[in-house]
Amino acid sequence: MSERARAVWNLWRIDSEIQQLESRITQLTSQLGDQVKVKAGDIAIRRAKDTVAKALSRQRDQEFELAQLEARIKELDTRLWSGKGTPRDLEMLRVELDRERTRRNGIEEQTLGAMEATERTQRDLARVEAAVAAAIASLQSGNVQRVAERTSATSRRDALAADRTALIQGMPPEDVEAYNRQRSKSSDGVPVAELTGSQCQGCRTDIPSGDAQRARRSEAPFPCPSCGRLLFIPNA
Numbered sequence: 705m706s707e708r709a710r711a712v713w714n715l716w717r718i719d720s721e722i723q724q725l726e727s728r729i730t731q732l733t734s735q736l737g738d739q740v741k742v743k744a745g746d747i748a749i750r751r752a753k754d755t756v757a758k759a760l761s762r763q764r765d766q767e768f769e770l771a772q773l774e775a776r777i778k779e780l781d782t783r784l785w786s787g788k789g790t791p792r793d794l795e796m797l798r799v800e801l802d803r804e805r806t807r808r809n810g811i812e813e814q815t816l817g818a819m820e821a822t823e824r825t826q827r828d829l830a831r832v833e834a835a836v837a838a839a840i841a842s843l844q845s846g847n848v849q850r851v852a853e854r855t856s857a858t859s860r861r862d863a864l865a866a867d868r869t870a871l872i873q874g875m876p877p878e879d880v881e882a883y884n885r886q887r888s889k890s891s892d893g894v895p896v897a898e899l900t901g902s903q904c905q906g907c908r909t910d911i912p913s914g915d916a917q918r919a920r921r922s923e924a925p926f927p928c929p930s931c932g933r934l935l936f937i938p939n940a
């Protein structure tokens with residue numbers, strides 16, 4: 705079983721779980737009562753999450769800049785203390801070191817500010833989530849549980865979507881294309897199938913033994929000659 709075929713199989717595992725979660729989320733949404741209110745809540749939460757993500761990314765940038773400057777200061781300091789060079793060189797080093805240290809004070813301030821900003825956005829998100837949950841729960845009895853299940857299903861779906869993006873980035877584009885093509889072509893929307901012996905479990909067809917061997921050896925995901933699903937060979 706090649707890495708590429710395994711990646712395709714993992715992609716399907718992620719996608720099938722995302723599909724299940726989405727249909728459960730849709731089901732819960734329709735049970736919650738006021739759809740407009742639920743959707744407005746979703747939008748408010750999504751916005752708050754985006755704000756957190758932006759604040760976090762600004763914080764990371766600041767932290768990176770600070771780490772780079774720390775390294776630069778350390779390097780200048782080592783050079784100055786080594787005492788190598790003319791007095792004029794050393795004097796220039798000292799001036800530069802002073803300048804970089806002053807700059808560091810400013811960047812430290814900014815980094816602290818960025819951290820505080822991130823915490824603020826996280827508190828805002830928690831507030832928005834609680835307010836939305838309370839508003840939706842009040843629409844109908846039994847909603848508290850539905851809201852809780854829907855919130856955890858949504859988080860799980862978002863986490864899987866991030867895993868999916870990371871997985872696809874490491875896959876050859878032609879494999880992703882083959883997967884997507886087969887996904888829209890298959891009658892049941894399943895783009896992969898297990899090969900047991902020489903039988904494709906997608907279409908229950910026995911494939912020629914030469915193809916079964918090729919499927920086992922192939923680097924690229926190998927399609928079933930009968931149904932086109934990409935074959936997965938466990939323990940191989």
Ligand SMILES: [Zn+2]
Binds near residue numbers: 905907908928929932
């Ligand atoms: Zn097949």
